[in-house]
Amino acid sequence: MRCRKAQRILSAGLDGEVSGRRSKAAGEHAQSCSACAAFAHDLARLGGALQAFRSPAPSDGFTRRVMARLPRRQSGLDILQSWLELLRPAPLGVGVAAFCLGVGLVLLTGGDSASADTGDDALTGWTREYQEILAEVSMEERMLTLSTINGGDDHAPLAP
């Protein structure tokens, strides 16, 4: 056995990480090799010497300071993701329900809201367009649209 290999096994043997057969072979080598015997001797003492390396104790209140720095795990994005997770089982049904809610809100506020609450400048393009289309639809047609959507929701297939 070469010295380098023997020393590597002696090193691992010190940590109890070597099988009996390998350990025995390295031990036999060290008995007839002064360099490896000295290596094994120094390694055994090195462990004791290293224990002299002290490290400081943590200051009081370490845990409290860590906890004070801990961010809330629920960021805005997390909340959005958890909502999407909730919506995931029935995206179509919930989507239709959200659409109905939107239509209902517009119906409740009526055409007045655009002039009463918000100036035209504040309205985005699609909102204005949407309100113009709605203004052209009669109340009866609106109710018909709503009932069709609600009926469709009941039979909407659920995503897996």
Added chain:
Amino acid sequence: MLAAGQGDRSAFADLVERRHHAILRFVYRFLPRVDRDAAEDLAQDVFLSAWKSAPSYRPQALVMTWLLRIARNTCLNYQRARRLRRTESLDDGRPEDPPAGQVQRTPLEAADAAATRSERIRAALACLPHQQRAAVVLKYFHDLSYAEIADVLETSVSGVESVLFRARRSLRTLLEDVPLDS
């Protein structure tokens, strides 16, 4: 740990309370140039990272080796950032630390007979490459098995055997004039 992964702050506080001393010891010994305050800041960073990674924790890993792996990565990132800052300040023509090799050897060479053995060992550890230094710290001060060290260092068991062997050979030379008896 699993409870902490689900956002349980009090479970996480228990974990910090039980493990922070070990993590601080690792940081302080693994980074030979940091003082106690910097080591403590880094140990806090380790737990902040652990909190962020807690949802991805899998019970197959031991909590301690999982934390130590985060600690090692935190320390390596700190060293990289420090090296980068040093490079930038050298570009600015401002005086800064000499190159790493010189810095690592200086404390050992400068240490006189009055220096404590603890300082000599710290200086000797500073001369080792980071993978060897981590293996020594995890073996001698955390008493981990090779399999656990391999887990922390993200290497194989035979890789740990090899790294520890080379580290010991270097330490034997570096500490030649230090009495090895405890």
